[in-house]
Amino acid sequence: MIYKSIILSFLLLFSFSNLFAKDHKPTLLFYCGVTMVKPMKEIAKIIENKYHCSIKISQGGSKDLYESLKFSKKGDLYLPGSDSYRKDNIKDGFFLDSEYIGFNQASIFVQKNNPSNIKNLDDFLNEDLNSILCDPQSGSIGRVTKKIFTQYKGIDFFEESFDNAVEIGIDSRSINQALISKRVDLSINWKATAFWHENSKYIDLIQIDEKYAPKKKLVISLLKFSKHKDIAKEFMNYASSKEGQKIMKKYGFR
Numbered sequence: 001m002i003y004k005s006i007i008l009s010f011l012l013l014f015s016f017s018n019l020f021a022k023d024h025k026p027t028l029l030f031y032c033g034v035t036m037v038k039p040m041k042e043i044a045k046i047i048e049n050k051y052h053c054s055i056k057i058s059q060g061g062s063k064d065l066y067e068s069l070k071f072s073k074k075g076d077l078y079l080p081g082s083d084s085y086r087k088d089n090i091k092d093g094f095f096l097d098s099e100y101i102g103f104n105q106a107s108i109f110v111q112k113n114n115p116s117n118i119k120n121l122d123d124f125l126n127e128d129l130n131s132i133l134c135d136p137q138s139g140s141i142g143r144v145t146k147k148i149f150t151q152y153k154g155i156d157f158f159e160e161s162f163d164n165a166v167e168i169g170i171d172s173r174s175i176n177q178a179l180i181s182k183r184v185d186l187s188i189n190w191k192a193t194a195f196w197h198e199n200s201k202y203i204d205l206i207q208i209d210e211k212y213a214p215k216k217k218l219v220i221s222l223l224k225f226s227k228h229k230d231i232a233k234e235f236m237n238y239a240s241s242k243e244g245q246k247i248m249k250k251y252g253f254r
Contacts, residue, residue: 081140
């Protein structure tokens with residue numbers, strides 16, 4: 001009887017182990033720039049339901065995210081706010097397949113109805129106005145802002161504009177919060193975020209000439225150390241499909 005009980009216990013343990021193994025969901029780690037989190041979360045839910053998996057989204061500044069995946073060598077997908085992060089770091093050998101899923105563009109952001117009558121980039125040197133600009137070493141919008149200012153009137157204009165800023169943000173979200181709370185009058189941010197429901201009531205846009213603020217491609221990349229490459233590829237394919245593009249458009253991306 002003792003032997004039978006031991007054997008039965010082992011059989012039950014083996015059965016539960018198999019059951020757990022079958023029910024265990026594969027978990028993917030997705031490094032995603034703050035600006036793209038909303039559409040990516042919606043797509044993630046679709047992929048999770050379809051492939052019985054879990055997708056964890058790590059959000060933040062594009063450079064910080066890259067440094068994180070480079071250090072940990074873990075994760076499945078990377079989507080920065082500008083394709084320049086992929087191009088600049090492709091030499092490290094961490095990126096495999098990639099998919100173009102749309103583009104974003106920088107604009108001047110002002111408070112609703114533009115009460116300060118802001119007109120163009122020159123207003124970033126106006127000492128009577130309060131501005132917030134993103135750190136070029138942190139978020140993709142900071143990097144793009146530096147390029148816009150430099151191409152507009154040179155490196156001196158860039159440095160003077162940052163010196164005149166009352167706040168330095170770390171990503172697009174921190175910039176929008178400063179405008180919503182009316183701590184600042186203007187900034188530069190990714191256009192798509194102005195159309196989000198939590199921002200659209202408080203923020204208006206002023207277009208920047210496309211020769212200074214060109215469209216920036218959004219490219220999602222499969223990571224070399226991904227443990228779930230098949231599911232990650234399905235995510236990429238869906239994001240670039242007609243269905244995925246409808247979701248992107250809903251959040252202001254084209």
